[in-house]
Amino acid sequence: MMRIRSLSLVMATTLSLSACSNNKVEPKSGFLQSYSVLTERHSPSGQPVLGWVSPALARARYTQVYLAPSQFYPNAVPTERIPLSTLAGVTDYYDAALRLELGKVLHIVNKPGPNTLIVRPAITRVATSTQGLRFYEWLPVTLVAAGVSTATGIRDQDSEISTEVSFEDGSTGEVVAEVVRKGTGVPLDNDKQILKADDIKVVLDGWASDLSQSYTALHK
Template identity: 35%
Template sequence: MSRFNGTLVGVIFSSLLLGACTSQVTEKEQYSGFLPDYSKLQEATSPSGHPVMRWIDPSFQPRTYSTVVFDSLLFYPAPKPDERVNRKTLQDLQQYASDSARETIALRYKVVPNRQSIPAGQRAMQMRAAITGVSASNEGMKWYEVVPIAAVVGATGAAAGYRDQNTELYIEAAINDAATGKPLAYVVRKVFGKTLENNKEEITADDFKQAIKEVNSDLSIMLNR
């Protein structure tokens, strides 16, 4: 093989490996169907510096509302516990994420569990949110693993369960005007928790607590703009 051809093969090989790196946002094929419309979503950067897929109505003025209808995060679709993500982990995640979101919203708005509880004369928006997935995947190839021999070693390690794994939490949320049902904002977010040492280590709610705090910090900024 000529030097040119060898270089070309190397470039193609490197590109394939780099293309396999973990995506920082939820891919279209991972959308759950929880939101009524995904067509308007665009990639953006959250105030905490994380990439998200979102759409916000240009006319949305959060401060013109005084009440938020929110009860808790749902699971959509129904979760299927397994040996790595057990039922208690799912329940703890739901409870922690819901309590954190409610506390964040309550710093600025009155929070009620349903539309029937909206105080008379108050303008309200409704937030529906769901955990749409909890998983762990092998970390993307590092730049130094693009060297063919290192990539082979890396692939072998991953197959044997030795590669570090990213913990991933998928969240989708919609905010509507509670009176008219008008969509105000859609957000689809892939949240990264702690890194696990291998594909045998269990995922726990604690792995995501810091990341959930960042999500709620971003929510607070959006609702107070």
């Protein structure tokens, strides 16, 4: 009995720490110009983000936007579970979602110039991770069962993705805003299931919508 309790305690501690870390937005990629200016905020949809907005952006009245193609930073390496088709699908869909949403508030152009806001998006992480425990799984017996499920790879997996976006003035190249955020897509059944772009499209749609709403709110 003591052994079961000890095992339960170890599992509880490890998995609870993992759950806490998964909820925290942490910039690490080096894509953005400066991370020291970022502060904790909430997106229009209520999700936690790290962001910064220069007073220059608040004052500027951009009439158009240039969307730089989204990229993986650092370069993503395909794996059996996250193949090249998934990686390409993620950037393609991210570009399309941003074009759709930002096109509602600004005219989209093919190159930077005066009165133009440049948006440079990067995908900094695409991964899967074992889901944290649900509240009813903290009981000792079910906790042991959950640990066995995790060890054998049959526990549900979260599909995770992170982004960093730089916003720049089209005339000067000055960075006028930055944002870092992460999201979780459709759960996967186990640690063998291949992650597809469709599994995280809902996250990309939400990011694009929030960016559009944030710009609109800034200039009301």
